[in-house]
Amino acid sequence: xxxxxxxxxxxxxxxxxxxxxxxxxxxxxxxxxxxxxxxxxxxxxxxxxxxxxxxxxxxxxxxxxxxxxxxxxxxxxxxxxxxxxxxxxxxxxxxxxxxxxxxxxxxxxxxxxxxxxxxxxxxxxxxxxxxxxxxxxxxxxxxxxxxxxxxxxxxxxxxxxxxxxxxxxxxxxxxxxxxxxxxxxxxxxxxxxxxxxxxxxxxxxxxxxxxxxxxxxxxxxxxxxxxxxxxxxxxxxxxxxxxxxxxxxxxxxxxxxxxxxxxxxxxxxxxxxxxxxxxxxxxxxxxxxxxxxxxxxxxxxxxxxxxxxxxxxxxxxxxxxxxxxxxxxxxxxxxxxxxxxxxxxxxxxxxxxxxxxxxxxxxxxxxxxxxxxxxxxxxxxxxxxxxxxxxxxxxxxxxxxxxxxxxxxxxxxxxxxxxxxxxxxxxxxxxxxxxxxxxxxxxxxxxxxxxxxxxxxxxxxxxxx
Numbered sequence: 531x532x533x534x535x536x537x538x539x540x541x542x543x544x545x546x547x548x549x550x551x552x553x554x555x556x557x558x559x560x561x562x563x564x565x566x567x568x569x570x571x572x573x574x575x576x577x578x579x580x581x582x583x584x585x586x587x588x589x590x591x592x593x594x595x596x597x598x599x600x601x602x603x604x605x606x607x608x609x610x611x612x613x614x615x616x617x618x619x620x621x622x623x624x625x626x627x628x629x630x631x632x633x634x635x636x637x638x639x640x641x642x643x644x645x646x647x648x649x650x651x652x653x654x655x656x657x658x659x660x661x662x663x664x665x666x667x668x669x670x671x672x673x674x675x676x677x678x679x680x681x682x683x684x685x686x687x688x689x690x691x692x693x694x695x696x697x698x699x700x701x702x703x704x705x706x707x708x709x710x711x712x713x714x715x716x717x718x719x720x721x722x723x724x725x726x727x728x729x730x731x732x733x734x735x736x737x738x739x740x741x742x743x744x745x746x747x748x749x750x751x752x753x754x755x756x757x758x759x760x761x762x763x764x765x766x767x768x769x770x771x772x773x774x775x776x777x778x779x780x781x782x783x784x785x786x787x788x789x790x791x792x793x794x795x796x797x798x799x800x801x802x803x804x805x806x807x808x809x810x811x812x813x814x815x816x817x818x819x820x821x822x823x824x825x826x827x828x829x830x831x832x833x834x835x836x837x838x839x840x841x842x843x844x845x846x847x848x849x850x851x852x853x854x855x856x857x858x859x860x861x862x863x864x865x866x867x868x869x870x871x872x873x874x875x876x877x878x879x880x881x882x883x884x885x886x887x888x889x890x891x892x893x894x895x896x897x898x899x900x901x902x903x904x905x906x907x908x909x910x911x912x913x914x915x916x917x918x919x920x921x922x923x924x925x926x927x928x929x930x931x932x933x934x935x936x937x938x939x940x941x942x943x944x945x946x947x948x949x950x951x952x953x954x955x956x957x958x959x960x961x962x963x964x965x966x967x968x969x970x971x972x973x974x975x976x977x978x979x980x981x982x983x984x985x986x987x988x989x990x991x992x993x994x995x
Contacts, residue, residue, distance in 0.1 A: 564592045567726040573692060573717035577618055585717060586613045589689055593726040597685060602676035603728055610635055610653055614666040625662035628699040631655045633670040636690030642683040650674040651831060657703035657861040675768040679730045689723040703861035711908055711940050766980040769831045771973045773814035780816040783972040786983040787813055789965040793956055800838035800852055810983050823879055824924055826868035830856045851893040857886040857912040870924040881924050883917040907942035917965055927967040929987045935959040
C-alpha cells in the first residue's frame with residue numbers, strides 16, 4: 531500500500547500540533563491570566579415589521595489580562611445574548627415553534643487615539659423555543675479573531691452594529707415544511723459600549739522578531755502546487771483556524787475554494803468565490819485523522835458572492851449578484867462536512883461533502899435596466915448540496931462534483947411579486963456544482979500558508995496514482 535506524501539505530512543502534523551497547542555499562549559506569560567468581560571448594552575433594533583425597538587444585549591467573553599506589542603491578543607469565545615421583548619415576539623413566530631439565529635457583531639479596536647474596525651462573524655444560537663407571553667432570549671456564541679497591537683498603550687474593544695438572521699424551526703428543532711424565509715434584524719448601539727480594555731504596557735515589545743513556525747521534524751515537504759494570480763493577497767488571514775472541533779483530537783486550518791454553479795434553465799454557469807468580483811470567502815475547517823482517512827468539518831467565514839450574466843429566455847441579458855450563505859446541516863450544527871476514505875491499495879481518497887446553503891439574489895439588471903428585487907430575494911428553503919470526488923488527500927485539495935436543486939424563491943420584488951419570474955427561470959433540479967479545493971493552510975505549523983484561491987476546474991481531472 532502506498533500512502534501519499536501529503537497524507538503522511540497530515541499525520542505527522544497532527545502529532546506536532548498536539549505539542550503546539552499546549553505550549554505558551556501568544557504574547558507569553560502576560561496573557562496567561564484572563565479578564566472576564568460582561569457588558570449589559572442597549573441597542574435600537576429594526577424589526578421585520580419596520581418598527582424600531584430598544585433591545586437589551588449582554589456580551590460576555592474572556593480577554594487577556596495584558597498584551598504584548600507585536601503579538602496577537604486573542605479574545606476567548608464570545609456570547610451575545612439578545613432579549614427580544616415579548617410584545618415583539620409574535621413577529622418571530624408562533625408559540626410552540628422555535629428559531630435559530632446567526633449573528634455578526636461589529637467591533638472597534640482603539641489604541642492611542644487610532645481605531646480599526648473588526649467584524650465578529652458566525653455567532654450562532656441553538657434552536658430556541660418561542661414561548662407565549664415571554665421574552666425571546668437568543669444566546670449567539672462563537673470564536674473571534676485575534677488583534678495584534680502595533681505598539682504599547684491600552685487596547686480598547688468597543689461593540690458596534692449587531693445583525694441577526696433568524697430562521698424558523700419546529701418544536702423539535704427541524705425545518706418546517708412550510709418554513710418562511712429567514713428574517714434579518716439590524717441593531718445600532720445606543721451610545722458607546724466598551725467591552726474590555728487590554729493594557730499593552732511599556733517594555734513588552736519583543737526584542738527580536740518571533741521566529742517563524744516550522745513543520746514538525748522529519749515531515750515531508752508539502753505539495754502546495756503552483757500559485758495563481760488569484761492568490762489571496764497578503765499574509766495568512768487572521769480568521770484562519772478560528773474554528774474548533776469537539777475535542778483535542780481535531781486540528782484547525784483554512785482553505786479557499788472556487789468553482790462553477792450551473793443554472794440549468796438558463797443554460798449558463800456562475801463562478802463561485804470569484805476573486806475578480808470581491809474578496810474571496812475563506813473556509814475554516816477542523817479535521818480529525820481516522821483509521822480510514824479523515825473527517826472534516828468546514829465553515830465559511832463569510833458568504834460566497836459572485837456576479838454573472840445570463841440570457842433570460844434565450845435572448846435577454848440579465849446580470850445579478852448571487853450570494854450563498856451557509857446554513858446548519860442540523861439544529862445546532864453550524865458547519866458542513868467532508869468525509870475522506872482512503873483506498874487501501876492506491877491510497878487515493880474518496881471524498882464526500884455535504885453542506886446546506888441559502889441563496890440570495892440582488893443587484894439585478896435586465897438588458898442594462900435595474901430591476902428592483904428588494905433586499906430579501908432568496909430561496910424559501912436551503913439548497914441541500916452533496917459533492918463527491920477523488921484526490922490524493924483532502925488536505926492537499928482537489929475537485930468535487932455534484933448536482934443540486936435550486937429551491938423556489940420568495941421575498942422578491944419591491945413593488946410587485948417577482949418570485950414567479952425567478953421560480954420559472956432559475957428554480958429547479960439538475961444544476962451541476964463543481965468545486966475546486968486548494969491546499970489546506972495549517973497556521974500553527976505554517977504549512978501551505980497563506981492559502982491560495984485555486985483556479986476553478988472546468989473538467990474533472992483523473993485521480994493521481
